[in-house]
Amino acid sequence: MxxxxxxxxxxxxxxxxxxxxxxxxxxxxxxxxxxxxxxxxxxxxxxxxxxxIELNIAVTGEAGTGKSSFINAMRGLQSEDKGAAKVDNKETTVEPTEYKHPSLPNVILWDLPGIGTVKFPANKYLKEMKFKKYDFFIIISHPRFTENDVKLAQEIKRLGKKFYFVRPKIDSDLDAVKRERREFKEEEELENIRSYCITSLQEAGISSPQVFLISKFDRHLYDFDRLSKVLEDDLPSLKRSVYILALPxxxxxxxxxxxxxxxxxxxxxxxxxxxxxxxxxxxxxxxxxxxxxxxxxxxxxxxxxxxxxxxxxxxxxxxxxxxxxxxxxxxxxxxxxxxxxxxxxxxxxxxxxxxxxxxxxxxxxxxxxxxxxxxxxxxxxxxxxxxxxxxxxxxxxxxxxxxxxxxxxxx
Known part of the structure; x- marks a missing residue:
């Protein structure tokens, strides 16, 4: 040839x-x-x-942090759509709950209970959640990442898995800041929030945390596209292909x-x-x-x-x-x-x-x-x-x- x-x-x-x-x-x-x-x-x-081939994505965080909204956004769904995860501030997740992609059922997002609850104390969480089955982890927290989030990330790292910190509802946070200040620069405020999250996680023992700021409602705003690109780059070729095909x-x-x-x-x-x-x-x-x-x-x-x-x-x-x-x-x-x-x-x-x-x-x-x-x-x-x-x-x-x-x- x-x-x-x-x-x-x-x-x-x-x-x-x-x-x-x-x-x-x-x-x-x-x-x-x-x-x-x-x-x-x-x-x-x-x-x-x-x-x-399956792609299993674990999403974890405490009640009210925005896990359900994130799971829906990743699947191109809104809260009232058939098969959407229920959006609620109460901790209703008592065991790993699967949410399949509406068109590609081999892509599964798992809603995991928050770590450190009475039912799932930190020392039993890994075993109960069967961590080895997931391809990567999204750790969602608002308004700040907690000690339990850090413990979780360290255990995920020990297992050789990828994890990503997501802070949702950033549009609500920016609106609150805008009301309090006469001078407001969105990009500058976003960078301040991102730097604060990264610094806090580094001080807690996470060496190179990846933090993404996202909107509760609009997937195209802030860091959602950047998160998607990082996930593509980090996945092995066959899983990457499945992930891309599942994008809305x-x-x-x-x-x-x-x-x-x-x-x-x-x-x-x-x-x-x-x-x-x-x-x-x-x-x-x-x-x-x-x-x-x-x-x-x-x-x-x-x-x-x-x-x-x-x-x-x-x-x-x-x-x-x-x-x-x-x-x-x-x-x-x-x-x-x-x-x-x-x-x-x-x-x-x-x-x-x-x-x-x-x-x-x-x-x-x-x-x-x-x-x-x-x-x-x-x-x-x-x-x-x-x-x-x-x-x-x-x-x-x-x-x-x-x-x-x-x-x-x-x-």
Whole structure:
């Protein structure tokens, strides 16, 4: 492939698929020794692993600190929405309570009881909460971080897990300061609050605390975007992908991030189709690949917020009639996906399959070399890529209709 070294090829392929570099080397080795038959179980296992991967986020803090509002915001819900966490100042959480993402149930936020209560004293908290199951921890406190918050962070660190301090209701705090002072500079006051939180935690024994100031109601204000970016950067690749796909579509930037992650999924599904070999080209006899295509398109649609429930939630968030958002959603990919639609799309794709084959192999030198131009790998790649492009454009139009902007940020 253009004289590139095998290491360069693996690195390049890793950027376009969810295979790690070691997995790509293993695939290549197995293919060279046993052909497609030997790599089939490896690829099928990878796809199954992706379907079953979970992201478990623990949210802890005392009653009234804003845990429920945070959990709802992370899932793109408002307090009155179906499945929303109940917003209450009373300590109603007596055991870890799970709240699944409304579209991606493998993303779970856990509301944990506050540490140091009568039922959960600090010395029993870790064991009772089964800390090892969570991928990272959000420690929420208001108006200040407590001794128990510090103890909790130290134990989380001891277990080798990531934790982040969140101070919510910052808009209410700023309003209170504004009423008390004639001169008020928001950025300066935010930095004072942030510095105070960090200094207090450092004095209590937390060496490099990460503190985020957020609004109770508006996810786009203050440090919420910064928190989201830090979480993305800190998660391992597969968990990061799941996290990004679970983000509510509040900006065009989020839509583009989702497309990038879903493009990796295209490679995975095309690879699965390649080993199954259900679609000879030419001929377009889709066979069992119909299921791969329909399942892939439905998944893309949910992740991009184009299903009916997601559109209703976004419309509510934006204060727009849902019909206004639905009006900009167009094309065959947003209706019922039937085998007939897939077959018509496939016939249209055959004209470009052979001509585009070398280009595809240039982008996936290891996986692409396993399958020939007559395999279903390229056909599924072309069909799913086209569907993803179509759905992404629809998602862009929805965000613009919801927030009235052509910029990356609807603010």
């Amino acid at each position: 253009g004289g590139a070294s095998s290491r360069d090829q693996s690195a390049e392929a890793s950027n376009t698929s969810l295979f790690s570099e070691d997995e790509l080397k293993n695939l290549k080795s197995n293919f060279e020794s046993g052909g497609v038959e030997k790599v089939t179980p490896l690829i099928q296992k990878k796809v199954n692993d992706l379907d079953n 579509n509040l900006t065009l930037e989020i839509v583009e991030k989702k497309k990038k992650e879903l493009k990796k999924r295209v490679w995975m599904l095309a690879s699965l189709s390649g080993v199954l070999g259900a679609v000879p080209v030419p001929g377009v006899s889709l066979g069992c690949d119909i299921g791969i295509l329909i399942g892939g398109i439905v998944h893309f649609r949910k992740c991009l917020g184009l299903d009916d429930a997601s559109l209703r939630r976004l419309a509510k968030k934006a204060g727009k009639p849902v019909e206004e958002l639905k009006a900009v959603v167009k094309g065959p990919m947003v209706g019922e996906i039937t085998p007939d639609i897939i077959n018509r799309l496939a016939w249209g794709a055959t004209a470009v399959v052979v001509s585009g084959f070398e280009l595809v192999l240039d982008h996936v030198p290891v996986v692409g070399s396993i399958f020939g131009a007559g395999s279903s790998f390229l056909m599924i790649y072309k069909l799913l890529s086209g569907a993803l492009d179509d759905l992404t454009e629809n998602a862009r139009r929805v965000v613009k209709a919801a927030f009235g902007t052509d910029e990356n940020d609807p603010k």
